[in-house]
Amino acid sequence: MGKQPAFTGPFAPSEADLAQCVRCGLCLQHCPTYLQTGLEAESPRGRLYLIKAMSEGLIEPTVNVTGHMDMCLQCRNCEAVCPSGVPYGRIMERGRAEVLASGRAPFSWRLRALFLREVIARPGRLAILASALRFYRASGLRALAERTPVLRDRVALAPTITGKAFKRRGVLGQPQGAMKYRVGLLTGCIMPLAYGRVHAATVRVLARNGCEVVAPATQVCCGALHGHNGDLPTAMELARRNIDAFLAEEFDAVIVNSAGCGSAMKEYGDLLVEDSAYAERAQRMASRVKDVTEFLASLPLQPPEAPLGVSVTYQDSCHLAHAQRITDAPRDIIRAIPGVRFVELPHADRCCGSAGVYGLTQREMSIRVLDEKMRDIRETGAEVIATANPGCMTQLEAGLRRHRMNGRVVHIVELLDESYRRRGIRV
Ligand code: SF4
Ligand code: SF4
Structure with missing residues (x-):
């Protein structure tokens, strides 16, 4: 009798998806972690092989195996260049979800999922974390840590939180001149705390191009980070709440200025395909989502006239x-x-x-x-x-x-x- 497959839950990557990889290796030279290490296990082909082997019960989700999954940036460069159309992003998300749901995930995975669910998806708690990071920078502690050799790399990648948070909801911008479009804006979780200035610029640019810009009050985090890290149940719940929030109003487009959030929201239809109450609405919502650059480039753009030099x-x-x-x-x-x-x-x-x-x-x-x-x-x-x-x-x-x-x-x-x-x- 063969071994019990490691993946038996509802998120198991499908055999059809996994079978699409013909192991040609054309993706390898496009994978940042393969280029850094030269290791097959740190390549798209290697990781797909590991996920397939787990789904067939040939190997267990040991720390060694999950370490190779963890090292993946989920940048999806491999997916973009793959001639067989392997849906790498979906396979990796589902593989992670199965490992997490199996109860055999490393402690670091469970801790990460808890942090994303209980802090990132909760605006009040996230605001407290942002205040701590703001103090860390304003007090000079970060500058000190960055000058200290043993701490330098540890603190290098901490986000910079400056200025006021972008907390506005409702109508954010009125069109300049006649209204041509009414658009919803995803404000997101981290973006309003770290880059409120980008939201402010987005609203002004859209208004300049004839848009009324509205941020529905009941919207939440898009769930991208949760999905990427294997917590698909939380990603689905956040997706449902955003669908309710954005489909409650008539918008010509739902504008997103964060590429990671936009990509997750364009995939809501795929995420909720088996949810009979939401499948159709998820597709409808996904079809309205536009990256802000995609939306602007589709317009006759109001020409910017002042040279920046x-x-x-x-x-x-x-x-x-x-x-x-x-x-x-x-x-x-x-x-x-x-x-x-x-x-x-x-x-x-x-x-x-x-x-x-x-x-x-x-x-x-x-x-x-x-x-x-x-x-x-x-x-x-x-x-x-x-x-x-x-x-x-x-x-x-x-x-x-x-x-x-x-x-x-x-x-x-x-x-x-x-x-x-x-x-x-x-x-
Ligand atoms: S993922 Fe695509 S490009 Fe990479 S080995 Fe498989 S079939 Fe080839
Ligand atoms: S998603 Fe990026 S890091 Fe991961 S295997 Fe593909 S190319 Fe490599």
């Missing part, structure tokens, strides 16, 4: 480029801004090492990947690094500090907003 490079956010397959829209917007010298970044589509909580759980690999990214950025000589996701912004800001480089990191909408506002336009 800066050199800009662009780091593709993995979940925008590989999961949502959006690479032209951000570049088109940057190029549309007068006075911007756009410099293409070598390996722009390769992960920066941020990957949600990866910088906290896999610090060493995260820093190795970041260091390579910063070498590429230095080569461009650009003064501004634009990107499309808060995790990437935090990681690249840490990279600038770590490598003592000048420059600033911005979300693309901030550049557009700067050009609009230099003409003295206020909305």
Whole structure:
């Protein structure tokens, strides 16, 4: 009699998904962890093999096996280049969910799931954590830690929390001129605490382009981090709450300025496909979700007229480029801004090492990947690094500090907003 499969729960990756990998290896040279280690077990093909072996009961989810799963950035670069169309992201999320549900997950996985569920998904508790991080920076403790060699790498990737939180709900922006669109805005969990300025810029840019911008009061965290880390039940619950919140109103689009959140929300239909009460609504919601760059590039964009006079490079956010397959829209917007010298970044589509909580759980690999990214950025000589996701912004800001480089990191909408506002336009 064969061994009992390690995966017997409701989230087991399907045989059809797993069978799609023909082991051609074409994805290997696109995988940041394979490039760093040269190890098959740290490659997409190797990890798919491990997940398949677990689902067939050939191996157990030992710490060794879960360690290889953990080392994956879930950047989905392998998925974007795979000629067989292997849905790597779905397989990895489901594999993690099965390990977590089996009761044989390492303690670190269970602790991480608890933190994401009980802190990240709860705005009150998250605000307390943000206040602690704000104090940590404002008191000079972080600067001190960054100058202390034994602590330097440990504190390098902590997010920067500055300024006031973006707490607004309801109607955030009125269209300038005639209203052309009514859009909902996902405000999210960490974004309003760490990058409230990006939300403010997003609202102004959308209003400048004829949108009424509304943030439904009952929306919650999108659930991306929970899904990536194997807590699919929490991801599903958060998805249902967002579907209720956003479908309660008539919106032309649901705008998201965080690539990781947008990619998770575009996959709500897949996440809830077996939930008879939500499956159809989840598909409807997913079809309305648009990354802010995707939405703006689809419009006759109000031309930005004030020149910025800066050199800009662009780091593709993995979940925008590989999961949502959006690479032209951000570049088109940057190029549309007068006075911007756009410099293409070598390996722009390769992960920066941020990957949600990866910088906290896999610090060493995260820093190795970041260091390579910063070498590429230095080569461009650009003064501004634009990107499309808060995790990437935090990681690249840490990279600038770590490598003592000048420059600033911005979300693309901030550049557009700067050009609009230099003409003295206020909305
Ligand atoms: S995931 Fe795709 S590219 Fe990678 S080995 Fe399998 S079939 Fe080939
Ligand atoms: S998701 Fe990224 S890190 Fe993970 S196997 Fe694919 S390319 Fe490698």
